Amino acid sequence: DVKVTxxxxxxxxxxxxxxxxxxxxxxxxxxxxxxxxxxGLGLRLIYFSYDVKMKEKGDIPEGYSVSREKKERFSLxxxxxxxxxxxxxxxxxxxxLGLGGISYEQYFGPGTRLTxx
Amino acid sequence: QKxxxxxxxxxxxxxxxxxxxxxxxxxxxxxxxxxxxxxxxKSPELIMFIYSNGDKEDGRFTAQLNKASQYVSLLIRDSQPxxxxxxxxxxxxxxxxxSYDKVIFGPGTSLSVIP
Numbered sequence: 001d002v003k004v005t006x007x008x009x010x011x012x013x014x015x016x017x018x019x020x021x022x023x024x025x026x027x028x029x030x031x032x033x034x035x036x037x038x039x040g041l042g043l044r045l046i047y048f049s050y051d052v053k054m055k056e057k058g059d060i061p062e063g064y065s066v067s068r069e070k071k072e073r074f075s076l077x078x079x080x081x082x083x084x085x086x087x088x089x090x091x092x093x094x095x096x097l098g099l100g101g102i103s104y105e106q107y108f109g110p111g112t113r114l115t116x117x
Numbered sequence: 118q119k120x121x122x123x124x125x126x127x128x129x130x131x132x133x134x135x136x137x138x139x140x141x142x143x144x145x146x147x148x149x150x151x152x153x154x155x156x157x158x159k160s161p162e163l164i165m166f167i168y169s170n171g172d173k174e175d176g177r178f179t180a181q182l183n184k185a186s187q188y189v190s191l192l193i194r195d196s197q198p199x200x201x202x203x204x205x206x207x208x209x210x211x212x213x214x215x216s217y218d219k220v221i222f223g224p225g226t227s228l229s230v231i232p
Contacts, residue, residue: 035222042224043161043205058219090160105151106207106220108160 003027004109006091012115019078021112023091031094032074033106034058034066036087043090049074081116088113121208121223129229136193138226140206143187149209150182150189155225156202165191196230203227 007022025032033048035058045058047066055066063085067075074093078085092106120143130136138152149168153161167173167180167189179192189208193200206223 033220040224043222045219045221048219105163105166106161108162111160 004091004093004107006089006109006112008112009110010113010115012117013078013081014117015082017078017081017116019081019114019116021076021078021089021091021114023074023076023093023109024072025074025093025107026072027093027095027107028071029093029095029107030071032068033092033094034064034074034076035090035092036060037090037111038087046076078114081114083116086114086116121206121221123204123206123223124226126225127227127229129231130196132196132198132230132232134196136196136200136228136230138191138193138204138206138228140189140191140208140223141187142189142206142208142221144208144210145184145187147184147187147208147210150180151207151209151220152178152180152191153205153207153222154202155205161205193228196228198230198232201228201230 004025013019031050034046035043037043044060046060046064047058049055049068052071065077089112091109094106123140152165154164155161165178165180167182170182170184173180177194181190203225205225207220209220
């Protein structure tokens, strides 16, 4: 079974702190993603990576950065945490399956509920 | 702005009924479509994907796709209380590179199956 793990289930940080969220997948997936999920807003893509050291901005990258030094690990960094970054953070990974790579499944980690006070 | 929209919900159906979940998308170039189920406090998990017009059936679940109308739906037959969850519609939008694609999620529809 594919396994995506995240470093913490719950995290409480203070405003202005630098926060690291770690994600590790064990299936040699090329693609990895960071989302945040907020009530009424659904899943919003922060950043994604399609290869080691490669990254692309998602829909809401402001205030975040990422690092992918190894294929299995994708880190999300909050440079200076703010209260509006209180949210559930979900990491996901994927590879291609199906004909011609036109469909694929994203496998999600358990999530990190971050509270910034 | 590429968008994916879903019924606002919550949707309540009695046990044994058919639950119908709808999703529309704005990007005509969208290629693949997914339905994820998310139980409260848990992560999303894929239950269906579809990429051709028409119906795709898997057990009690049927996904329907109409690319001309930019519409995808999920039908759950013989709904069970265990189907109570939030259902997320997701659409894969290729952005011109071969090795990865962007997936946009809708806000989700909360389904409650009443025993």
